[in-house]
Amino acid sequence: MKLRNLKGYKEQYILLSPYIFFLFFFYIGPMILTIILSFFKLEYLIVSTPEFIGFKNYESLAQDNIFWIAFKNSLFYILVMLPSIFILSLVIAEMLLRIKKFKRIFMIILIIPYIISYVISSAIWRAMYMPSIGFLSDIFLKLFHRNINFLSKEYVILSISLSHIWRDIGYFSLIFLSGLLSIPKEYYEAAKIDGAKSRQTFFHITLPLLKPVIFLVVFMLIIYALFLFTSIFIISAGGPGYASTNLLWYAYQVGWVNYKFGYTCCILTVFFLLVITIYLIQKKLLGGT
Amino acid sequence: MKSEKVINILIYFLLIVLSILVCIPLFYLIRLSTIKTYTVAITDYFAPIDLWNYITLFTGGFFPRWMLNSIIISTSVTILNVLIVSAAGYALSQKPPFSNNLFALTLLSMSIPGFIRLVPLYILFAKMNLTNTYFGIIFAMLGTPFSVFLMRQFFISIPIDYRESALLDGCSEWDIVTKIYLPIAKPALIVVALTEFINSWNEFTIPLVMVSTSEMATVPLGIATYITGLMGVDWGIASAASVIGSLPTIILFIMLSEHYMRGLVTLALKR
Numbered sequence: 001m002k003l004r005n006l007k008g009y010k011e012q013y014i015l016l017s018p019y020i021f022f023l024f025f026f027y028i029g030p031m032i033l034t035i036i037l038s039f040f041k042l043e044y045l046i047v048s049t050p051e052f053i054g055f056k057n058y059e060s061l062a063q064d065n066i067f068w069i070a071f072k073n074s075l076f077y078i079l080v081m082l083p084s085i086f087i088l089s090l091v092i093a094e095m096l097l098r099i100k101k102f103k104r105i106f107m108i109i110l111i112i113p114y115i116i117s118y119v120i121s122s123a124i125w126r127a128m129y130m131p132s133i134g135f136l137s138d139i140f141l142k143l144f145h146r147n148i149n150f151l152s153k154e155y156v157i158l159s160i161s162l163s164h165i166w167r168d169i170g171y172f173s174l175i176f177l178s179g180l181l182s183i184p185k186e187y188y189e190a191a192k193i194d195g196a197k198s199r200q201t202f203f204h205i206t207l208p209l210l211k212p213v214i215f216l217v218v219f220m221l222i223i224y225a226l227f228l229f230t231s232i233f234i235i236s237a238g239g240p241g242y243a244s245t246n247l248l249w250y251a252y253q254v255g256w257v258n259y260k261f262g263y264t265c266c267i268l269t270v271f272f273l274l275v276i277t278i279y280l281i282q283k284k285l286l287g288g289t
Numbered sequence: 290m291k292s293e294k295v296i297n298i299l300i301y302f303l304l305i306v307l308s309i310l311v312c313i314p315l316f317y318l319i320r321l322s323t324i325k326t327y328t329v330a331i332t333d334y335f336a337p338i339d340l341w342n343y344i345t346l347f348t349g350g351f352f353p354r355w356m357l358n359s360i361i362i363s364t365s366v367t368i369l370n371v372l373i374v375s376a377a378g379y380a381l382s383q384k385p386p387f388s389n390n391l392f393a394l395t396l397l398s399m400s401i402p403g404f405i406r407l408v409p410l411y412i413l414f415a416k417m418n419l420t421n422t423y424f425g426i427i428f429a430m431l432g433t434p435f436s437v438f439l440m441r442q443f444f445i446s447i448p449i450d451y452r453e454s455a456l457l458d459g460c461s462e463w464d465i466v467t468k469i470y471l472p473i474a475k476p477a478l479i480v481v482a483l484t485e486f487i488n489s490w491n492e493f494t495i496p497l498v499m500v501s502t503s504e505m506a507t508v509p510l511g512i513a514t515y516i517t518g519l520m521g522v523d524w525g526i527a528s529a530a531s532v533i534g535s536l537p538t539i540i541l542f543i544m545l546s547e548h549y550m551r552g553l554v555t556l557a558l559k560r
Contacts, residue, residue: 009385011462019377020391022432027398030406030413037408092307095300102301108546109308112315115542116535117491119509123516123531124314127321127524133331135317166314178553219400227402230493234516248404256498261408268405275400 031272038266043259050262057266067267069242070250073157074274077246078225080161081168085221088169093176094202107177110170118167122234125163129235156236156244163231168224172217179213180206215286222278226271247271322532326525342529351503352530355511359490360537361423362507366430366489371482373432378440379470382447392441398434403494411498421505429495433488436481443477444470480552483545487538508534 038057040050061067092110096103113121128135129150140148150159183206191201207214229248232238238245238253245253247267255264320334325341346352381388381395410429411420419425447470455465471478496510506514512534515527542549 012380012383012385015376015380018373019432019437026432028394030409031401033409034405095304098300106304106308108543110311112539115487115538117509119493119513120531120535123527124318138332265408272401272405
């Protein structure tokens with residue numbers, strides 16, 4: 001340790017300096033500015049100067065019906081995506097763990113949807129969901145003689161979520177699989193000798209040892225579900241009405257379509273607080289790091 | 290033993306069914322791209338293969354330019370970010386003063402959406418006349434906190450003895466980084482480089498607000514304009530553009546998949 005103190009940390013700080021620049025100017029700085037701008041009226045980004053209006057944006061937000069719809073929808077996306085992707089990925093990871101042949105081929109096939117751009121994966125599903133001529137609508141009509149509008153008010157959030165389930169299960173299976181592989185084999189062998197059933201092994205060995213990975217996956221999935229933007233942009237444009245509008249889509253609309261950027265910043269600040277709250281709740285419940 | 294065999298067959302069966310289900314949308318995309326939807330009905334799944342869409346894409350319009358833009362942007366972002374991020378990850382793992390604070394800020398920045406920084410970032414870039422430039426788009430994607438986090442977690446797991454003995458042997462800090470740490474970190478670096486390339490290739494929101502001309506659009510932004518355009522969608526053209534636009538990342542991923550999976554496992558083990 002003496003050696004290290006003697007040397008000082010000059011080199012480390014030289015190596016850190018580019019990152020510190022980007023972290024402060026492109027991440028932390030803009031984040032703080034967004035919070036500050038939420039107390040301003042800002043109509044046009046470049047020509048107008050912000051006008052301080054105190055908590056006015058927040059007051060209008062509380063009475064803004066669309067905001068509350070968007071808020072509720074944001075939570076609904078989590079409710080649909082989190083359990084479905086979590087369970088499917090864990091099951092797939094368990095299956096991949098048990099097989100020996102063709103493992104890599106399955107993994108590559110399952111992860112390809114995750115590799116392609118959000119714009120493209122959403123475009124595919126938009127094409128499939130098109131009323132009457134899209135592939136899924138067409139199949140339903142021909143096989144079951146039922147005319148389903150996947151982009152109607154009732155189904156739109158489920159349809160968008162399905163496109164994400166399709167997209168993300170491969171990636172999360174891979175994360176679970178790497179977690180499962182990191183559990184020492186001896187534990188399972190010991191359990192087998194003690195005569196534990198496979199269900200017991202799963203609940204008493206696999207799940208507890210997988211806890212850090214579970215924490216990571218749950219947090220990532222919540223973030224993924226909350227941060228949906230591109231798929232809404234492509235598949236439904238927030239509609240019909242506001243049926244699939246979430247907080248980010250609403251913030252985008254308010255700013256880049258209606259030019260109320262102060263209000264956008266206000267929505268984003270609330271969104272930011274929501275993310276932090278969820279993180280803290282999850283930390284308390286699951287006790288992760 | 291017998292029941293184990295049955296379970297095994299069942300697993301293969303389920304995985305095959307699942308793989309087919311996952312592939313259906315992809316096959317549908319490829320099929321659409323070979324139907325001249327300009328004149329043929331989109332539901333005519335058995336129409337003869339027609340490469341008209343692909344030919345149209347490459348003989349006019351902006352698509353070749355979008356590919357070029359995406360290649361320039363993603364390659365630059367990947368190279369620069371790997372340098373920035375591995376240097377920062379290494380330095381943080383050595384725990385210089387304030388590194389804990391920096392790490393906390395990194396974790397915070399990881400969990401905020403890119404969206405929260407868009408308004409101020411846009412104002413800054415517009416005032417500096419950096420919108421609609423390669424420099425601006427590339428610059429806005431640098432310094433990914435998540436990659437720094439990954440590299441730091443990796444470097445921190447390397448035993449300190451390596452470093453101490455190298456110092457005793459008279460190695461400089463630079464030697465330690467380039468001759469000891471970077472070679473060990475190769476699997477993590479491949480994961481980070483591949484993730485950076487894929488993410489920058491697929492990035493949508495930054496080009497969406499930073500780019501307003503067709504010449505400077507990236508592939509995802511260009512495809513989005515095909516699909517959300519006011520004049521209706523030519524699905525054949527949009528699908529062909531999607532197929533071509535997905536090829537670079539898919540090919541790169543398949544080429545590096547073994548390294549990638551091994552890297553991911555290593556990273557999971559180190560956590």
